[in-house]
Amino acid sequence: MQTAGVFFRKEPTALIGAVWIALWTVVAASSSLWRPDPTPNANDQHLEWSMLAPGTTVTLDGAGVAENTIPTRTFWLGTDRFGRDYLSRIVAGSGLSLSVGIIAVLLSLLIGIPLGAFAGYLGGAFDAAVSWLLQVVWSIPTLLLVLALTLAFGKGFEQVFIAIGLSMWVEVARVVRGQVMALRHVEWVEAGKVLGLSTPRVVMLHILPNLAGPIAVIASANFAAAILIEAGLSFMGVGAQIPMPSWGNLIRDHYGAILTGNAHLALIPGACIVSLVLAFNALSNAFARQASMR
Numbered sequence: 001m002q003t004a005g006v007f008f009r010k011e012p013t014a015l016i017g018a019v020w021i022a023l024w025t026v027v028a029a030s031s032s033l034w035r036p037d038p039t040p041n042a043n044d045q046h047l048e049w050s051m052l053a054p055g056t057t058v059t060l061d062g063a064g065v066a067e068n069t070i071p072t073r074t075f076w077l078g079t080d081r082f083g084r085d086y087l088s089r090i091v092a093g094s095g096l097s098l099s100v101g102i103i104a105v106l107l108s109l110l111i112g113i114p115l116g117a118f119a120g121y122l123g124g125a126f127d128a129a130v131s132w133l134l135q136v137v138w139s140i141p142t143l144l145l146v147l148a149l150t151l152a153f154g155k156g157f158e159q160v161f162i163a164i165g166l167s168m169w170v171e172v173a174r175v176v177r178g179q180v181m182a183l184r185h186v187e188w189v190e191a192g193k194v195l196g197l198s199t200p201r202v203v204m205l206h207i208l209p210n211l212a213g214p215i216a217v218i219a220s221a222n223f224a225a226a227i228l229i230e231a232g233l234s235f236m237g238v239g240a241q242i243p244m245p246s247w248g249n250l251i252r253d254h255y256g257a258i259l260t261g262n263a264h265l266a267l268i269p270g271a272c273i274v275s276l277v278l279a280f281n282a283l284s285n286a287f288a289r290q291a292s293m294r
Contacts, residue, residue, distance in 0.1 A: 058073055
């Protein structure tokens, strides 16, 4: 297997995507230590500072805009209608988007890989049952399924993880099942059977390590999809709940400002979503190209 250095030299767009993802990961992990508003959920409200323009400096006593007054505070991305520091809200929202992606992808892999692998290897009645389940779930639109699961589990932060993860395992299982079916009759798998190795050992220790490429492709693509789905759910009001910041609910709260002088309140979180999704798609496409060359 090629090293990361060789991979990124062959795929410069993947390197850009990986750097952008790493940057946001560091920002999300350390934001509570350095963001201007360190309060939980960046929810420190000052109505007297409502809707300040980016770069505005104010006195800490709330007297208004100050030019050379000390002590002062600068709002680099301005404030929202409640006078909350918007940079802090954006940064705090990045943690939710990334954590939803991580948990949802891990959940989809934990469900999809074993089901798909054993269905493809064993065949027969088990494969037929899993295939039927895949077809049933696959026939339901993803967003509709996520909405149904979210409403069943209730609105909230933890429910978003479960709902998105349970909607993504189908694609993982389909890919893994097809790859295992192509490998189950190769010589080294047949040799393992002859040697008396157990089915779980053959599948988990011998077949699945050869599927690292396809699994990386589907995981990175699902990560991008999870970010989009979470943003959509939060925009519709069934995802992250007030006062927890999410890029989706930040757009929902300020999309009406696009036609005003405060369009940045909706455009900035939208740009964050687009850039992060593009970064994961760049990684996914690079993994797919490298896997097809093997």
